[in-house]
């Protein structure tokens with residue numbers, strides 16, 4: 693029997709960017725941070741792309757490619773917010789969350805490590821939960837992606853729930869998170885809107 697995914701929600705794009713990650717870490721290390729959990733810090737600056745224009749340009753290029761060529765939406769994108777998360781060894785958050793008032797979100801890891809990961813959750817949880825014989829895309833409720841490579845970019849719909857996973861390495865984990873919104877005209881007929 694053939695089965696097909698219909699209305700798949702959890703669409704994740706992963707890409708390795710060709711950038712000077714040491715330079716990026718030097719810039720973001722100098723930010724002022726607030727603690728959100730033990731050993732997890734978030735920058736006070738929510739417009740970090742203003743200091744990392746070349747990273748922003750790379751991300752906008754890849755995000756536009758993802759949204760137009762993979763998801764096939766007729767839309768262009770612009771940044772709405774961008775910030776740094778600094779997670780020390782053992783640092784973690786338990787709460788899953790999604791990002792409000794934006795369209796596409798993402799996270800960029802300048803350094804990869806066997807102990808770094810991010811977990812995504814299915815937005816609708818089933819009430820019956822038989823134990824899967826083998827885990828696959830139809831029966832799993834969460835997916836953990838390891839961040840093994842330097843300069844890894846992950847893109848996902850802003851509505852998708854995710855979590856800052858524990859830092860299982862001995863190194864500081866830096867990530868740059870961002871939200872994107874449409875640019876220009878989107879939609880048609882009575883749902884047409886224009887974003888400057």
Ligand SMILES: [Fe+2]
Nearest residue numbers: 789791854869
């Ligand atoms: Fe997030």
